[in-house]
Amino acid sequence: MLPSEWFTMHEESIDIRKLSSLYSTFKTKRDLERLLLRCGLDHVSGDPRSCIDSLLRKHFHNECVVKSAFVDKVLIRRSSCNVAAFEVPVGTSRVDICEVGRNSTGYEIKTGFDTFARLETQMRDYLDVFDYTYLIVPEGRSEEAATVVPRECGILSYTPYRSSLTFHIRRSASYCTAKNPLKQLNSLSNTEIRTLTDADRYLNRDELISGVLERYSSKRINSLFRLAVKERYRDRWNYLKTHIDEIYSIDYEWFFSNNVEPSMMYQ
Known part of the structure; x- marks a missing residue:
């Protein structure tokens, strides 16, 4: 019997909710083997992270x-x-x-x-x-x-x-069509607003936002909001896309936030 066939036969014995709650990207291969055993699998063969990734994708459709x-x-x-x-x-x-x-x-x-x-x-x-x-x-x-x-x-x-x-x-x-320019600006940092509007760097936040609301239309503020969010996350998103074939799906968000080489975490 192939390891994958044996594994499929024993999936029902696993406490999938517990497995999900205790999983961490930081865990080593040995940690994950112990976790699988702790959650009900009586034998671990192959890559334990791959097993966990497969189990959660098939049987536990949480937010991750x-x-x-x-x-x-x-x-x-x-x-x-x-x-x-x-x-x-x-x-x-x-x-x-x-x-x-x-x-x-x-x-x-x-x-x-x-x-x-x-x-x-x-x-x-x-x-x-x-x-x-x-x-x-x-x-x-x-x-x-x-x-x-x-x-x-x-x-x-x-x-x-x-x-x-x-x-x-x-x-x-x-x-x-009824977006809130003030809420869009409040979602941005002072640095992002100053960079996009060339505002005086000595203005405090209230003055900064008031000035933008006075000078720019809601359509323009919406464009600035999109540009700021895009610039804020561009490098992280491109990193995830570049390395996505090296990352397990359960770890997408972690690598998006941290941009660490997958080989370093998956030793």
């Missing part, structure tokens, strides 16, 4: 798994001019994924483990700053989601497909 599948199936195939980023602060929220090209798009993920409790606040924050906003949910929650989020929000559903996920547009997002 959905994000990585969305990168693989959607974002990585976009124009090379586009930049994507994880966990971008916007208002009082942090958007799970944002993508900036000619337009900006925010993606909020709600898995089968999440509630819609904070969704109203999150959607308002995203509609205030992004050109388009999408909610990503399991296929079985798409109808419920349509009754919860504003009509301008698009809805993407995902379904298991082989060892990954596939995504479908259930409702297209509308271009948001």
